Amino acid sequence: QSALTQPPSASGSPGQSVTISCTGTSSDVGGYDYVSWYQQHPGKAPKLMIYEVNKRPSGVPDRFSGSKSGNTASLTVSGLQAEDEADYYCNSYTDSNDFYVFGTGTKVTVL
Amino acid sequence: EVQLVESGGGLVQPGGSLRLSCAASGFVFDGYWMSWVRQAPGKGLEWVANIKQDGTKTHYVDAVKDRFTISRDNAKNSLYLQMSSLRGDDTAVYFCVRGTGSAVYWGQGTLVTVSS
Numbered sequence: 104q105s106a107l108t109q110p111p112s113a114s115g116s117p118g119q120s121v122t123i124s125c126t127g128t129s130s131d132v133g134g135y136d137y138v139s140w141y142q143q144h145p146g147k148a149p150k151l152m153i154y155e156v157n158k159r160p161s162g163v164p165d166r167f168s169g170s171k172s173g174n175t176a177s178l179t180v181s182g183l184q185a186e187d188e189a190d191y192y193c194n195s196y197t198d199s200n201d202f203y204v205f206g207t208g209t210k211v212t213v214l
Numbered sequence: 215e216v217q218l219v220e221s222g223g224g225l226v227q228p229g230g231s232l233r234l235s236c237a238a239s240g241f242v243f244d245g246y247w248m249s250w251v252r253q254a255p256g257k258g259l260e261w262v263a264n265i266k267q268d269g270t271k272t273h274y275v276d277a278v279k280d281r282f283t284i285s286r287d288n289a290k291n292s293l294y295l296q297m298s299s300l301r302g303d304d305t306a307v308y309f310c311v312r313g314t315g316s317a318v319y320w321g322q323g324t325l326v327t328v329s330s
Contacts, residue, residue, distance in 0.1 A: 203314060
């Protein structure tokens, strides 16, 4: 049940794009399309931004998009805005214990 | 409006026990898997346990197996987490979550501190 691997930090200027990677194995990210992404602001509960690799829940701006290639999933935030500054966590189903595992988390800074 | 309200957190000594509760409202409780997720201070998120709609299936992260028990009372629209043999690394905010994996609704969390 090792955490999925994410870069500790990412940054971009307002209006630019930033992409966060999430690397797992064939037992989780690579084997199933049950990858989701969460945004978390300090002191708040996480917010679901992407589910099933590339689907957006109602109300999430289309500036947020997800993709997957092999054992690595990615979240892209286009047209960065100040309010996008937050921690982002990927999440995947894992068949190692029929459960779920989060990524290590990435702090996104808007310069 | 969906609401998930956790309670039961607090300060407990190492080796002690604590029971967390989550009161759910605004949706058909017995229609959903439910989960507990925790976050240690300044650290990342971790799925702790989940439970099927009728309580017949549960899963746990290895770190809490044989120490924590998730349960639910559908008649009371409530989710529980019984925690025993608590250790310092169990110190965290514990979130009640509707669903599992991809979850839209989260409670605000309750802080559990394990310390002497």
